[in-house]
Amino acid sequence: MDIDVSAWLNLALRWLHLIAGISWIGASFYFVWLDNHLRPAKQPKAGMGGEVWSVHGGGFYHKQKYLVAPEEMPEELHWFKWEAYTTWLSGFALLVLIYYVSADVYLIDRGKVILSQGQAIIFGLSMLIAGWLIYDGLCRSSIGQNVILFGSIWFAVLTLAAYLMVQVFSDRGAFIHIGAVIGTVMVGNVFLVIIPNQRKVVDTLAAGGDPDPKLGQQAKQRSVHNNYMTLPVLFTMISLHYPMIVGHPQNWLLLAGISAVGVSIRHFFNLRHTGQIRYEYMAGGVAGFVAVMIYAATFQSAGRPVVAEADVTSANAQSIVIRHCANCHASAPTHPDFDAPPGDIALEDAAAIKQYANQIFEQAVATDLMPLGNETGMTDEERALLGQWIKSGAATQASISNRSGHAHE
């Protein structure tokens, strides 16, 4: 029996991360919805801030919010925290398992900065810690009182961090790290501010005292920030599927653009919950998305050298792929980190290379995403040759005959 433990651990952690993340974000979206839909209570009790009626799953729900607290503490009080903690713990474990254990493949890019595994890990962890310290410092300063000013500065800090990280790390390593920085800040808010403050309020009330209103205000501030960071952090987590963004020469700028789109769309929904329909925020988000798309397209594969036609032969193109891809992308990879072809894509023979021509173009011509970390030192000329060969149609013609070949099997 041959079990690839790290692959199964990867699956278990990723599944858990996704489930915990959905539970956390789902609950947090629900409470934002709830808060924004509260209307003055028809028969208010002391301390009641508002109420809302809803129907779901065959029953009616009547929720009431107490602004500081009810006169009497309920016997059973539910807290929402483990969803956030589990999301962070599983995400951090994945970061370590993939990007730190196999830093040489996923995190370090020899075309950028040649780091040792230890240096890469220290740089990555420093970004997570620095992210929290800067964010928390800004929140506690007077800037934290002004939502727009705070948001603009924090957005600029994150964009700068993204710029810095794409200079140092592989593109995918940088994108995952910026997601981890935002995610860490969001969970830090829950763990270090929101929950401890709520705990103090509950304890003070239980002891018959008057809780400090600042505790609630601080928790609210962090909660509002988390709400606006949600869409950007979710994008970073799926971004690796989109080479046209992650592999773009100005990928950090596209990331900032997509994040702004997310904030604008979130704002539209936050306002809509309160009964204000402000289509300009939705339209702004959509227009921003289109702008990102157009910007990404205009720069694609620009800047590759032109290779002499005579060199653009199938034999040359295939030998480039075998040289730079087949150590990993083979049914039995020779690369020590892989036991099976990554993504189930083997690129060992002419038929397979033609079959995957479009993906090869996407990953190694339009962008430099493959070979991972450019371990084999694939050159611009080789990428250009491969691109010209694929564009010349040699690949497409073959893939059509391939397909009919399959039909006859």
Ligand code: HEC
């Ligand atoms: C060091 C090992 C390695 C080398 C060398 C390598 N790849 Fe990959 N490739 C991977 C891994 C790992 C993945 C899966 C990435 C992931 O988890 O998303 C992958 C995924 C892919 C995918 C699928 C991408 C997707 O998300 O659908 C394509 C296409 C691809 N590689 C093409 C190439 C080409 C073309 C080359 C050579 C120019 C190459 N690779 C060289 C490791 C490698």
